[in-house]
Amino acid sequence: MKRIAIQGERGCFHDIAAHAYFPDEQVQLICCTTFEKVFEEVEKDPTVIALLAIENTIAGSLLHNYDLLRKSGTMVVGEQRLHIQHCICCLPDDDWTTVTEVHSHPVAFMQCRSFLAGHPALKAVEADDTAGAAACIARKRCRGRAAICAADAARIYGLKILEDSIEDNKHNFTRFLIACQPQKADFLRPLTDVDKASIVFSLPHEEGSLSKVLTILSFYGINLTKIQSLPVIGHEWEYLFYVDLTFDSLTRYRQSIDAITPLVKSIRILGEYREH
């Protein structure tokens, strides 16, 4: 059995991703209201695993989660990609003529912009979580209220789907990371299996310092699958570089990290894992 801390309620995309990542295992969810609380759960109990969204093809990187991950003492041990599809659902007695409000997470609203523009009479009300909006309607029997969530959540909470696949862009994927306390990492992914790493580093204020680092990585046969510079909040002239790397040989990858370390100002390995 795996105990997974997520942000959101049963039926949310984090729940779906947790079951997709551990397909043949019993999953016990620890549902948190914030991502901060997800990391607190892992910190106080080393058997708990965190699963959190990190980027979406439409909405971009979740900078806040990058920040929490970097500051937490956890290690990334896996990733999961999920195709995100939204439905709009309500109580079985309601329909298009009676629904006046739609509740969901702001990111879901952003992903269903055209749909909402086509239904200007619907008042869009923020909720902490897509599935939480559906759960609340079912629990409190809220007439006239709809939720935008995964079709799975609508089914779990016994709601009627008014329309499915209402997201603007059908190529809507979210990438989730799985993280745990470092001493638990080897139980969750044997190091012999890893072919990908997430690292974050800062650089000295010198011309060409990024190109030196990337050139060394390429000399070692390491591929970049993602690179993103982020200003350090509160230090607007300093940047952190979040980089995802893939490789064939763990040894070569480790050597490449040793080779770039003297050239960076600071570096942290967020984790080594198997590419999804």
Add this chain to the structure above:
Amino acid sequence: MKRIAIQGERGCFHDIAAHAYFPDEQVQLICCTTFEKVFEEVEKDPTVIALLAIENTIAGSLLHNYDLLRKSGTMVVGEQRLHIQHCICCLPDDDWTTVTEVHSHPVAFMQCRSFLAGHPALKAVEADDTAGAAACIARKRCRGRAAICAADAARIYGLKILEDSIEDNKHNFTRFLIACQPQKADFLRPLTDVDKASIVFSLPHEEGSLSKVLTILSFYGINLTKIQSLPVIGHEWEYLFYVDLTFDSLTRYRQSIDAITPLVKSIRILGEYREH
């Protein structure tokens, strides 16, 4: 007089940024409901200038706007940084005891998360725009309803500020870009003044292709101030690299672009302008 197309209503952060960028000029706003409409305004009238948010230190890059900018035929001619501060405001007759709903843009809600968590009784309702939410309350005399917006917007619409600076993080900056039809670019910024450029390129599937490009840029003395890889929506294995460059010599920068062009799959100069 400058005619500026923005997303949002009078008093929104785009309006504030427009006046900050053209401090000594009369500004006529063309207020649009979407960023798509902003670019349509520029397309149908070459005298219109677009001003749009492109990244925020807390919320990250606005990928949708990067996409619109890349696909539009416009050229970036300037940038403006703005410190983002939110207030909560309502009709003068209302106060904390009578307000039950707060209306604003989803990004503003994300930037005031702690504030909202501290006021769980307030129902957060989505609006197209921060200033629009304030305008709507003032116009329709909505009792019991508050807006989250710039203090300027509260003043413009005659609303009472219940609390100012309610954003979670005080280091909350947004960067805006100013864009126009290419034939107008030289009127808006003399090329002799430019020291920054925004470019976007894709790379062949070859190991080290990014490091080659960055190494050439560094050989030419060009600095990177931002780099971001984005998957091409619908082609999940292809990436676009958005890069911001600064330089001392326009000639050297032009030569560096010539030097990297044969090594990229495609490249587009989004614009050359003066760093803010």
